[in-house]
Amino acid sequence: MSTEYEPVIGLEIHVQLATRTKMFCGCALSFGEPPNTRTCPVCLGLPGSLPVANAQAIHHGLMIGMALGSELAQRSIFHRKNYFYPDLPKGYQISQYDEPLCLGGRLGDVRLTRVHLEEDAAKLVHVGASGRLHASDASIVDFNRGGTPLAEIVTEPDLRDATEAAEWLRLLRATLRRLGVSDVNMEEGSLRCDANISIRPVGTTGLGTKTELKNMNSFRFIERGIRAEVARQERILREGGEIAQETLHFDPRTEAITSLRSKEEAHDYRYFPEPDLTPVAITEAMLDRARAALPELPLARAERFEREHGLSADSARLLAFRTELGDFYEQALGEDGSRRAEPQPLANWVANELVARLGADVDPADSKVAPQALARLVALVSAKEVTQGGARQVLDALVAQGGAPDAIVAAQGLGAVGGADELDPIVAAALEANPDVAEKLRGGDMKPIGVIVGHVMRETKGRADGGEITRLVRAQLGL
Numbered sequence: 001m002s003t004e005y006e007p008v009i010g011l012e013i014h015v016q017l018a019t020r021t022k023m024f025c026g027c028a029l030s031f032g033e034p035p036n037t038r039t040c041p042v043c044l045g046l047p048g049s050l051p052v053a054n055a056q057a058i059h060h061g062l063m064i065g066m067a068l069g070s071e072l073a074q075r076s077i078f079h080r081k082n083y084f085y086p087d088l089p090k091g092y093q094i095s096q097y098d099e100p101l102c103l104g105g106r107l108g109d110v111r112l113t114r115v116h117l118e119e120d121a122a123k124l125v126h127v128g129a130s131g132r133l134h135a136s137d138a139s140i141v142d143f144n145r146g147g148t149p150l151a152e153i154v155t156e157p158d159l160r161d162a163t164e165a166a167e168w169l170r171l172l173r174a175t176l177r178r179l180g181v182s183d184v185n186m187e188e189g190s191l192r193c194d195a196n197i198s199i200r201p202v203g204t205t206g207l208g209t210k211t212e213l214k215n216m217n218s219f220r221f222i223e224r225g226i227r228a229e230v231a232r233q234e235r236i237l238r239e240g241g242e243i244a245q246e247t248l249h250f251d252p253r254t255e256a257i258t259s260l261r262s263k264e265e266a267h268d269y270r271y272f273p274e275p276d277l278t279p280v281a282i283t284e285a286m287l288d289r290a291r292a293a294l295p296e297l298p299l300a301r302a303e304r305f306e307r308e309h310g311l312s313a314d315s316a317r318l319l320a321f322r323t324e325l326g327d328f329y330e331q332a333l334g335e336d337g338s339r340r341a342e343p344q345p346l347a348n349w350v351a352n353e354l355v356a357r358l359g360a361d362v363d364p365a366d367s368k369v370a371p372q373a374l375a376r377l378v379a380l381v382s383a384k385e386v387t388q389g390g391a392r393q394v395l396d397a398l399v400a401q402g403g404a405p406d407a408i409v410a411a412q413g414l415g416a417v418g419g420a421d422e423l424d425p426i427v428a429a430a431l432e433a434n435p436d437v438a439e440k441l442r443g444g445d446m447k448p449i450g451v452i453v454g455h456v457m458r459e460t461k462g463r464a465d466g467g468e469i470t471r472l473v474r475a476q477l478g479l
Helices: 055-067 162-179 219-238 283-290 298-311 313-321 323-334 345-360 369-383 390-400 405-412 422-432 435-442 449-459 464-476
Strands: 007-014 079-084 092-095 111-119 123-127 138-142 149-155 191-201 211-216 246-251 254-262
Touching: 007 162, 007 219, 055 111, 055 162, 055 283, 079 390, 123 162, 123 390, 138 345, 162 191, 162 313, 162 323, 191 219, 211 219, 219 246, 219 254, 254 298, 298 313, 298 323, 298 345, 313 323, 313 449, 323 345, 323 369, 345 369, 345 390, 369 405, 390 405, 390 422, 422 435, 422 449, 422 464, 435 449, 435 464
Parallel strands: 211 246
Antiparallel strands: 007 149, 007 191, 079 092, 111 149, 123 138, 191 211, 246 254
């Protein structure tokens, strides 16, 4: 019998912090600026320059630690992490080693090892002779990114498959975005993820040799990369080989995994305390400021939506994990406690109908649809004054031009046709026009009732309620 394996996955996440300046100098942060225009002697590592720690970055680090339930250090120091790379001008990186800002913690079911602060490297740009980015003839370095403040969040190896890893990372991104410590834009590199991956026989507790997939910048690539690496490791072990501890690159175009270098250990970096920076002493005033800045976090918000609003778990998580949707939903519901629509139908319209029209990346607060207008539309549907189909037409109009649902309903004649007095003759005409269908319905075969419903919908231009049509059909046929 062949051995069954399970993955063991831990993540290392680099988060670019939303400060005005770099981690150890006064250069402004930027994205997309001309190369090497946001630099100074400090971030270029020129002789005689002295770093100064960014107080706002430390504040953001404390907020992250509090949100994740970490133990916050009373004293934290920076270290030099020594290694040579072309985009590291000093020949070392200022980071934190054995006295990080935050130790331990948890988010959901995943334990955290640490959260520490450091500076980012610069950016290598590989160019060909024509200047186009392809198989490179040369590499140049843009030092604008060098020195950008980062928080590195390291998890314990608690994740067991690629989908779980991507879902947890989505929760982390939602939490960081809610904190306001980063824009966590993966496309611009504000959130980057490395995955440490090993496999072991199912039912065992030991850890296999791990590899590291570097710098994956989308949830889809993270899932695909982890799956590809797990499959590669399984193939090696089944063929009698051994896993090498190394750092790997996943190419999302070809799904090929290639080796970058052998995996380093901590002693390879020859850490020692940064002599040009004093230890960071965390005061009660700093802790009070960080504590006061904490908002309601996504997990707590989802639990509240379930508990107080009666939302389904999926709806609650979707609205809570996308802050802008949750904010729009609560404004539409009535944050003062005065409900303008029932919570679950409103949540469905926000998460499904509105997002489908605006696009997944658009904040509804930036649209022409007012929260109160959507709530009124949902209330009209619940009261059966507008059908689902009619309401979708109203929402189309709201997205295009804004306005009030009642006025759009009146102007476009979208009010529901309701009541037996109006619908009875239309249903009777539909049954008369389709005698074969009527006969099947009398015999107990309800499958073709859609023909009658469709007939009535055409006659009423979609303004009749399908449930009411079905009730009237049964009544007229004596079912």
